[in-house]
Amino acid sequence: MDAIAAGYTIDLHTHSLRSDGALSPADVVKRAAARGVTIQALSDHDSLAGVAEASAAGRDLGVRIIPATELNTESEWGDAHVLGYFIDPADGSLEDRLRWLRENRGRRIELMVEKLNALGYPVELARVLEIAQGGALGRPHLAQALFEKGHVRSYDAAFDTLLAKDSPAYVERVGLTPTEAVTLIREHGGVPSLAHPGTVVGLDELLPKLVAVGLAGIEAYYGAHSPEMTARCLASARALGLVPTGGSDFHGRGEHGTDLGGVFVPPETIERLESRRGRA
Numbered sequence: 001m002d003a004i005a006a007g008y009t010i011d012l013h014t015h016s017l018r019s020d021g022a023l024s025p026a027d028v029v030k031r032a033a034a035r036g037v038t039i040q041a042l043s044d045h046d047s048l049a050g051v052a053e054a055s056a057a058g059r060d061l062g063v064r065i066i067p068a069t070e071l072n073t074e075s076e077w078g079d080a081h082v083l084g085y086f087i088d089p090a091d092g093s094l095e096d097r098l099r100w101l102r103e104n105r106g107r108r109i110e111l112m113v114e115k116l117n118a119l120g121y122p123v124e125l126a127r128v129l130e131i132a133q134g135g136a137l138g139r140p141h142l143a144q145a146l147f148e149k150g151h152v153r154s155y156d157a158a159f160d161t162l163l164a165k166d167s168p169a170y171v172e173r174v175g176l177t178p179t180e181a182v183t184l185i186r187e188h189g190g191v192p193s194l195a196h197p198g199t200v201v202g203l204d205e206l207l208p209k210l211v212a213v214g215l216a217g218i219e220a221y222y223g224a225h226s227p228e229m230t231a232r233c234l235a236s237a238r239a240l241g242l243v244p245t246g247g248s249d250f251h252g253r254g255e256h257g258t259d260l261g262g263v264f265v266p267p268e269t270i271e272r273l274e275s276r277r278g279r280a
């Protein structure tokens, strides 16, 4: 069902070319608007660079853009990604931290390119950079380069066989722990929510630790969640006083995944998140 038919007007998790999405910020907003979205968080990985362009497009198209970012972390907790809402793209000290994270992304991708070359899957760093078009570098750009070279049958196969954790070309991230990511968002006046909790290892143990440093939300509504996972997130939200958030995590890469506005997010979510600004 598409967003207009379903009436899904809020999408709090989207990516553009400023990180590993395939569309420009303006084009992501255009597509969201065409699908009935009226409130959209642009949540590029480690970057706020697309917010100004998205906001300008949003003004023309009647879409309210919430400035956001998604911080992918490194720890024993699996893929714990922290979304930060209502952060200020003009905050220079936050930008310094995000730049450090982006630089680390670049070094990590260089190391992965070296590994791929040594493994007999030659890709050129220059081509990976071209694919990324200046956005925060990530494994999706490598996946596309591998696919173009014919080393893998599909974008997803690149992850399955080479790029996923414990795969031959994987290199660990140098970055923040989940606790540090939540703290960073809070220190800069943002409202943190734990993204796609289904990818976290040890969720029930991690959540109270993150709540203690200011976690305010949990992404209960997410395309890849089973009904049971959504129910589990909603139960955790109730128990820990978290706001249930949700979004498509649209990247525009690969053939599947949720399209913009493809996930139900309750209308009161924005107000509830806003009420958590400035306090843990």
Ligand code: AMP
Pocket (backbone or CB within 6 Å): 020, 045, 072, 137, 138, 139, 140, 155, 156, 159, 160, 164, 251
């Ligand atoms: P990175 O931040 O460079 O480690 O890349 C992580 C990003 O890769 C995530 O944000 C997703 O966009 C994408 N990703 C992670 N795992 C997969 C997978 N198994 N298949 C396709 N895309 C994935």
Ligand code: FE
Pocket (backbone or CB within 6 Å): 015, 020, 045, 138, 251
């Ligand atoms: Fe991504």
Ligand code: FE
Pocket (backbone or CB within 6 Å): 070, 081, 195, 196
């Ligand atoms: Fe994520």
Ligand code: ZN
Pocket (backbone or CB within 6 Å): 013, 015, 070, 249
């Ligand atoms: Zn995401």
